[in-house]
Amino acid sequence: MSLAALFLALSLPAAAETPVVALDPGHGGFDMGQSLNGVREREFALAFARLLEPRLKARGTMPFLTRFSDEFVALSSRVVSAEQVHSKVFLSIHLDNNAERGGKGVMLWVYGKNNSIPQGPPRQHGERMLPAPPKDQVAVSRRLAERIQIVLRKRGLRVAGYVDRGPFAVLKGPGMASVLIEVANLHDKAEARQVKDPAFQAKLADAVADAVGLHLASEARRGP
Numbered sequence: 001m002s003l004a005a006l007f008l009a010l011s012l013p014a015a016a017e018t019p020v021v022a023l024d025p026g027h028g029g030f031d032m033g034q035s036l037n038g039v040r041e042r043e044f045a046l047a048f049a050r051l052l053e054p055r056l057k058a059r060g061t062m063p064f065l066t067r068f069s070d071e072f073v074a075l076s077s078r079v080v081s082a083e084q085v086h087s088k089v090f091l092s093i094h095l096d097n098n099a100e101r102g103g104k105g106v107m108l109w110v111y112g113k114n115n116s117i118p119q120g121p122p123r124q125h126g127e128r129m130l131p132a133p134p135k136d137q138v139a140v141s142r143r144l145a146e147r148i149q150i151v152l153r154k155r156g157l158r159v160a161g162y163v164d165r166g167p168f169a170v171l172k173g174p175g176m177a178s179v180l181i182e183v184a185n186l187h188d189k190a191e192a193r194q195v196k197d198p199a200f201q202a203k204l205a206d207a208v209a210d211a212v213g214l215h216l217a218s219e220a221r222r223g224p
């Protein structure tokens, strides 16, 4: 268990009803992520997680970050530490760099087979192979992804019209609604410019935090 996970676990009994939301800033350390048009993915991901933190707290949840600095954390370790603190939601934050297509707005991913990326990204140092998540859990993840889409669209934020699927390690948590959010395609100059804009970042963070809050409330109504 990481030190951060241990601290959070120790603080949990007093707030057992407070749902934990894991924020997973992609990449870090020698895993550089994408870097294009003046944006570094690993730095953006952490900065955006920091924007989400107070917003999620304000909505009655307890955020848990899978990394706090520009450090390398294995993908499976991120999932395992978030599960250890009983996270209800796992939100992995990334940017894309795709020359094949222009910007589609925000892209959301849940676990699933994808013929164009059958193996997912190459495994990194210290990586454990996690089993696929249960189908029921993938359905919960999809509900969260669709909720985020709806809220973003309502707020006038551009978002792809479908939820994509990928066999990514960070989407394999067996007990968490796990969604990967790609905020922008850095290859698209307009999206790269937008992602640097603090007003856009704040608006997106508000929308995502609201969507997570709505998701948790609606799942609580569904019952276990």
Ligand SMILES: [Zn+2]
Pocket: 026, 027, 033, 034, 041, 093, 094, 095
């Ligand atoms: Zn990434």
